[in-house]
Amino acid sequence: MAPAYKLISFNGGGAAERIRFLFKYGNIDFEDLQTPFGQLPVLEHNGKQINQSVSIARYVAKQVKLAGKDDWENLEIDAIVNTLSDLRARRKKKKALKETVLNETIPYYLTRLDAIVQKNKGHLALGRLTWVDLYFACSVPNYTSFVRNDILSKYPNLKTLQNKVYAISVIKSWIETCPKTEF
């Protein structure tokens, strides 16, 4: 039987990786199609297609029990997810000003996120593992490749969180087996 979900993404595209992490986490089988064009990633399910990666991640998180247990908890997770999106948007916006991003934007966000993790028993929200932890751990390699060194080394709580996510057995084996360009 074909998997109930089909994920269509760019060859080597990073946005889909956040969704794969969640499917892997929950041992949900999905068809992983990669193409060189289009507005991607797209999730297909029961004949319907959706093309917004954060929304897809939020949906999959619910299926794999990494969402909040009520509306307010989901709001707390969402707020951190949006903060990560803000950081990504600011990095893009100031592409020409690498120094500004490196010396101001990234430290501004990571200092605050590190403090949040310290207060939240090692997690970004709710004091337990939620999808924003996976979302974060999955985004970090992009930041790292941008600044060409391990950016989290100055943020011990974030670094520990990243390692914690990478140590989840299904995520660990996914990272080890997936093509490097994918990540």
Next chain:
Amino acid sequence: MAPAYKLISFNGGGAAERIRFLFKYGNIDFEDLQTPFGQLPVLEHNGKQINQSVSIARYVAKQVKLAGKDDWENLEIDAIVNTLSDLRARRKKKKALKETVLNETIPYYLTRLDAIVQKNKGHLALGRLTWVDLYFACSVPNYTSFVRNDILSKYPNLKTLQNKVYAISVIKSWIETCPKTEF
């Protein structure tokens, strides 16, 4: 008794208006504080504060029964919300190129959104009123003020939807009574 929610926003800020629309829709009492500074809007509830407006809107939408009835329905709504956010981001990015925004970006999005409304029984998602309809109707005046004319006049399905939202009695009386600068 003090209201269970406090919404803290900029004087004249538009992002909070999307949240007010939802509180008004559901007849939920809230304290509406406006300040001239900070990362706003902020929603305060049970002593906790959250500062991401789209996440807040999603949460309030659930409280006023304008969300989907299951996870997939919420994904369908979210995807359209994110498309509206994309449009806003592109407008900002190309601030210097008003002509490009006016002649390319806005028509690209509005044509597609208009077609979606036509297919969805007059709504942006699920064929019925959801929070993305209110979110959209509330954002339109910003686009309009940017291009200085009624941008929706070329998009009859979107125009009808806007009018439908504005005709909801609680929204109608909110619009009529709120300070113009707020909108």
